Amino acid sequence: MLLLLVAAGCVGNPEPPESRLVVEGVIPTGGYPVVTLSRSITPSGGGGALEDALVRWGKVTISDGDTTVILTGGPDSSQLPPYSYYSYGIRGEAGRTYVMEAEYGENRVRSISRMMSPTPVDSINVSRIEGNDTLRRAVLWFTAPDDCPAYYVVRLRKSRSKMHLMPCLFGTVAATQPGVAASVPVFMPKMKFAEDHYDSDLHVGDTLEIALSRVERDVYDFWRAYSNVVVSSSGADFLGAPPNLPGNITGGYGIWGAEAHSLRTLIVR
Template sequence: MKKYIVFLFAVIVISCSKDEFSEQIRLESKIVVEGWIEEGDFANVLLSSSIPVTDVIDSTNVLNHVIRSAKITVSDGETFEVLKVKNDKNRVPPFVYYGNMIKGEAGKEYSIKIEYLNRIVEAVTTIPKSVQLKSADYVKKNATDTIGYVFVKFDDPADEKNYYQIATRIDSEEPIFVPAFYGNLDDKNFETSSVSVQINRGVILFPKTKFTPYFADGDLISVKLRTQNKEVLDFWNSWQNEIVNSRNPIYPSNTSLKSNIKGGIGIWAGYGQSTLVVKTPPKK
């Protein structure tokens, strides 16, 4: 299976202006967190240290910055669980901290505490109530095309404030759900409660093949509608802005990425979720 660095939080490069350059490279690297817990599932955390702007960015250097020996504790306020770490060869970096005791529930608050060397990193998140996908369909512009997009439909609860993220995963190609490009949604922008959205494939770092924003015949696509809170939406919007502005998500144009991590950088997110599988025509 192809290996990918899926999100920014395998690595964050510290960027700086010329005037700040000498001082910046002397700063201590930061602990970078990408952690999440979904309704009906257990916690997952990717952990690394930030990479100075002077370093070469490749898969080998990324592995040198992975943190494999931290103590990560997740709690729902009643139960405390220390996450285990496993080697997942389908990912780069291949190390994932995971839980198997505390399962995500809508409406609950979840804290995370990371202890590494002399540092402590903490964050808190909540899981919003899930909103169910009504449908997800693979649509081509022309019948003879071998590529297309996915359209999803769902009903936004009129009496609730909701923030959404749509993510996709192609079976046998992607080991994790990838946020769709422009797939972070605030329901204040919906004209009606009946929502129909085109899904553009999300950006993958270090892909084995050239990135394309569409899907193709032969793909088996899992589509996930996540509900998230405002601070998680703000993080993913800032991450998306870096991609748009710099055109290279490995090198942020500035250090404006939002974060809810105390003592580090990154995101600890709680998600409600609804998933559908989309089958495309066989590849010719």
């Protein structure tokens, strides 16, 4: 009987899933597309190098229906993996739809994203943190547009840094009522590889570029779940495995977003 149960409980080891292309791409209004292309890797218990994920010889094309460009790859030390694809042959324009296609070896992925109209930033309120003279907290305010619901991602980078505008932790917000003042906190982006200790607050003296990016719902859903995953996997894993991240990449992982940027520069005082 025990043997029968043991047999009943056995399931064969499934084949490890095949590596898939991973896209992190954005085209902002008035700006140029930047795409990071990598591969997913099958982890081993002993760990391994993330460089294995790098895709240097992929082909990435962007099309807005009138113009199609092939992006050029090159080293990019501001991110991981340290390589990105870019082009100055096409610029983001509100109302247009952008098709991204990428291929590497046998793998092909595709995604479509429509550029919304940007929503102006009304203000960014900076407040002191009690008992700390060097750190500040900020809240970005805007007025919900007439064509609600509208979805937003807040991005940030330090001026004159090599970093791209990175999504802020918990920097997603949905506006549902037209004309209503809406707000979202501005926390520093969380990049695990860049620092061991994460500090969410803004440092006095820093000059920051902050973008309120209006996006389509699928892009918003991705970055919202992304914050959730980044925080949930901070060590509190006894809370269980979160669901897999959503995405809009057919045949692969990740996100391709046409983002309607409204950019502000903030000097933290």
